Amino acid sequence: MDARKQDILLAIITDYIATAEPVGSRTIARKYRLGISPATIRNEMADLEEMGYIEQPHTSAGRVPSESGYRYYVDYLMKREELSSGEEKLIRENYRSKVKDVGQVIQLTGQLLSQLTRYAAVVMSPRVGPSAFKHVRLIGMGPGRAMMLVVMDNGSLHHRMVEVPESITDPDLETISSVLSAKLQGHTMESIKMTLIKEIYAELARHRNILDLALDLIREGLTVEPGDKIYLGGVFNILNQPEFHNVEKVKTLLSLLEQEEMVCNLLSGGEDAPGVTVRIGNEMHCREIVDCSMVIAPYRISGRAGGSIGVLGPTRMDYAKVVSVVECMTRNLSRALEEMFAGRGT
Amino acid sequence: MDARKQDILLAIITDYIATAEPVGSRTIARKYRLGISPATIRNEMADLEEMGYIEQPHTSAGRVPSESGYRYYVDYLMKREELSSGEEKLIRENYRSKVKDVGQVIQLTGQLLSQLTRYAAVVMSPRVGPSAFKHVRLIGMGPGRAMMLVVMDNGSLHHRMVEVPESITDPDLETISSVLSAKLQGHTMESIKMTLIKEIYAELARHRNILDLALDLIREGLTVEPGDKIYLGGVFNILNQPEFHNVEKVKTLLSLLEQEEMVCNLLSGGEDAPGVTVRIGNEMHCREIVDCSMVIAPYRISGRAGGSIGVLGPTRMDYAKVVSVVECMTRNLSRALEEMFAGRGT
DNA sequence: TGTTAGCACTCTTAATTCATGAGTGCTAAG
DNA sequence: CTTAGCACTCATGAATTAAGAGTGCTAACA
Numbered sequence: 001m002d003a004r005k006q007d008i009l010l011a012i013i014t015d016y017i018a019t020a021e022p023v024g025s026r027t028i029a030r031k032y033r034l035g036i037s038p039a040t041i042r043n044e045m046a047d048l049e050e051m052g053y054i055e056q057p058h059t060s061a062g063r064v065p066s067e068s069g070y071r072y073y074v075d076y077l078m079k080r081e082e083l084s085s086g087e088e089k090l091i092r093e094n095y096r097s098k099v100k101d102v103g104q105v106i107q108l109t110g111q112l113l114s115q116l117t118r119y120a121a122v123v124m125s126p127r128v129g130p131s132a133f134k135h136v137r138l139i140g141m142g143p144g145r146a147m148m149l150v151v152m153d154n155g156s157l158h159h160r161m162v163e164v165p166e167s168i169t170d171p172d173l174e175t176i177s178s179v180l181s182a183k184l185q186g187h188t189m190e191s192i193k194m195t196l197i198k199e200i201y202a203e204l205a206r207h208r209n210i211l212d213l214a215l216d217l218i219r220e221g222l223t224v225e226p227g228d229k230i231y232l233g234g235v236f237n238i239l240n241q242p243e244f245h246n247v248e249k250v251k252t253l254l255s256l257l258e259q260e261e262m263v264c265n266l267l268s269g270g271e272d273a274p275g276v277t278v279r280i281g282n283e284m285h286c287r288e289i290v291d292c293s294m295v296i297a298p299y300r301i302s303g304r305a306g307g308s309i310g311v312l313g314p315t316r317m318d319y320a321k322v323v324s325v326v327e328c329m330t331r332n333l334s335r336a337l338e339e340m341f342a343g344r345g346t
Numbered sequence: 347m348d349a350r351k352q353d354i355l356l357a358i359i360t361d362y363i364a365t366a367e368p369v370g371s372r373t374i375a376r377k378y379r380l381g382i383s384p385a386t387i388r389n390e391m392a393d394l395e396e397m398g399y400i401e402q403p404h405t406s407a408g409r410v411p412s413e414s415g416y417r418y419y420v421d422y423l424m425k426r427e428e429l430s431s432g433e434e435k436l437i438r439e440n441y442r443s444k445v446k447d448v449g450q451v452i453q454l455t456g457q458l459l460s461q462l463t464r465y466a467a468v469v470m471s472p473r474v475g476p477s478a479f480k481h482v483r484l485i486g487m488g489p490g491r492a493m494m495l496v497v498m499d500n501g502s503l504h505h506r507m508v509e510v511p512e513s514i515t516d517p518d519l520e521t522i523s524s525v526l527s528a529k530l531q532g533h534t535m536e537s538i539k540m541t542l543i544k545e546i547y548a549e550l551a552r553h554r555n556i557l558d559l560a561l562d563l564i565r566e567g568l569t570v571e572p573g574d575k576i577y578l579g580g581v582f583n584i585l586n587q588p589e590f591h592n593v594e595k596v597k598t599l600l601s602l603l604e605q606e607e608m609v610c611n612l613l614s615g616g617e618d619a620p621g622v623t624v625r626i627g628n629e630m631h632c633r634e635i636v637d638c639s640m641v642i643a644p645y646r647i648s649g650r651a652g653g654s655i656g657v658l659g660p661t662r663m664d665y666a667k668v669v670s671v672v673e674c675m676t677r678n679l680s681r682a683l684e685e686m687f688a689g690r691g692t
Numbered sequence: 693t694g695t696t697a698g699c700a701c702t703c704t705t706a707a708t709t710c711a712t713g714a715g716t717g718c719t720a721a722g
Numbered sequence: 723c724t725t726a727g728c729a730c731t732c733a734t735g736a737a738t739t740a741a742g743a744g745t746g747c748t749a750a751c752a
Contacts, residue, residue, distance in 0.1 A: 060702050060744045139481045236600035245593050254582035406715045406731050
């Protein structure tokens with residue numbers, strides 16, 4: 001593809017992203033002074049169409065970028081649009097003031113993401129990954145009831161109400177807690193050996209039944225519970241896009257986005273790629289979502305993969321801006337989380 | 347309002363709810379055999395219109411219920427439509443299998459609510475209300491870091507990462523935890539007196555600085571943190587309604603619903619009313635949301651107000667069904683939560 | 693050989709017109 | 723008080739038309 005074709009393709013995509021209208025040869029000649037006439041541009045456009053980078057909605061309409069067109073643009077033509085100093089400041093100040101717990105950081109990130117891009121934002125909360133027990137505790141909550149607390153050394157916290165025999169007293173629970181805590185501490189789920197379990201049973205023979213319960217819960221709770229929490233916001237922004245003036249489209253999109261699992265799938269898969277990933281149209285493997293793209297990037301905590309953040313918008317989205325924003329936000333998010341977990345065993 | 351007018355109003359509203367089309371005298375005479383001719387119906391309709399219960403979108407269209415019309419219907423004419431046995435079963439089975447923690451129950455309730463009504467569901471998680479400390483604990487999480495855990499006797503759990511002097515050792519934290527736990531146990535936020543604080547300081551004079559921190563956090567965390575969590579789901583259902591085929595409307599609605607605070611306001615205010623409250627159109631005090639109604643009901647935990655659940659749909663919603671569903675769901679939700687907190691000091 | 697002006701052709705979009713029909717209100721008769 | 727009849731209104735949708743944007747092709751030009 002020669003330089004002039006690139007110029008023209010760039011012009012088409014830039015214009016289409018800005019206006020959402022099919023763009024014709026005349027427009028390009030007028031707005032983007034490339035020093036060539038509409039007729040020449042038409043010839044080049046015919047070539048570009050043949051190559052599959054642009055297409056015509058119908059004869060006698062201008063051209064519209066195809067998915068491969070956007071792909072080429074993102075890969076070779078696009079210049080990132082750096083954040084304005086005002087935007088940078090907004091981000092810094094928000095992160096400075098509102099970083100209390102993980103949930104809040106996730107939510108803040110999502111809000112900023114959608115606010116800055118004016119598209120929908122998706123943020124996955126950090127996957128806990130393998131981590132070791134720090135503290136286990138059973139707390140009596142009235143006759144026959146107890147709350148089980150498990151704190152992991154990565155700062156994650158699990159809790160669950162459990163039924164216990166009424167005969168168990170608070171001191172009993174205290175004893176059990178101490179033993180469990182002491183024995184499990186430092187172990188990960190996987191490193192718990194039968195020998196360890198046996199030791200625990202030996203020390204707490206009297207409380208065999210409640211132990212069964214507790215150990216089951218630990219096993220079950222820790223493998224199932226961290227069902228990836230997802231922040232999703234700014235969906236209404238997408239409705240500003242003319243391509244979503246069709247209510248049917250909106251409906252299918254909304255109903256899909258309400259399924260956490262689906263959203264989670266959309267976001268996952270790019271964790272190993274180092275930087276920002278752009279998925280255009282069908283590259284998001286989801287038949288039902290049409291005319292959409294995502295810009296995704298993983299964030300890290302203490303060097304380890306944490307989760308991903310992403311922006312969902314129309315294929316005609318402002319990639320130049322969004323890519324910058326997403327990248328900037330991963331940096332901020334990573335930093336915020338790292339500060340929060342600072343001092344954890346690396 | 348005489349009986350015949352009531353019959354006609356009922357017919358109009360029933361038909362309009364079913365079809366979303368303005369309903370004319372002819373239709374009523376044909377479909378609802380009231381034994382009177384279209385002409386008579388027309389006369390009555392003219393009266394009903396004068397009374398403000400119905401209105402005409404334009405001359406030569408049928409009549410449409412006004413907000414007062416719906417109000418009259420809900421108050422005097424409506425017959426609740428009880429749940430089918432299949433629906434009852436669906437609810438029972440879901441509650442039987444998925445009641446682990448509060449969050450899950452809230453989510454389940456919302457899902458069922460929107461699934462059964464085919465409108466949007468809003469569920470407020472239980473306000474914790476005044477409750478007493480059960481357990482306080484500081485857990486070292488690496489140099490200079492600790493996690494503070496506070497368990498209340500109503501089963502709510504608060505946690506927070508805190509920075510502590512690096513000089514503090516794990517046994518120190520252990521000591522502090524024990525004292526705090528012992529002293530605070532049984533007290534509510536409000537019943538903590540200066541004398542108690544002094545006692546604590548006396549016993550832990552060595553750790554004055556960390557105590558300051560911890561007590562501050564407790565105060566702050568417990569008053570601020572329970573920022574009403576809200577479940578919102580099934581919004582896409584509303585898009586099935588013909589009155590929401592206008593994308594602008596959808597957009598404003600969506601953007602409002604993304605603000606948790608706003609949703610919270612919508613839901614609140616009906617806690618003292620004993621049963622189901624129906625808010626029609628402007629009765630929801632929200633200018634921006636138009637052509638919508640809500641059916642709201644409070645749920646209780648152990649006799650105390652817990653929170654509210656609600657269904658948001660078009661003013662033309664199927665009140666007869668929704669009211670039943672909402673009421674049924676409050677019962678189920680209350681029961682589920684009560685079971686979960688069973689044994690708490692009444 | 694590449695570029696450009698000119699031109700006929702296509703096809704969408706918006707505006708206009710027109711007919712249809714649903715529904716009303718009024719009047720007068722039962 | 724009820725109802726049949728009738729003239730009138732007005733939204734809706736179909737059909738027609740005009741305008742305009744954009745193309746591809748051809749032929750002339752550098």
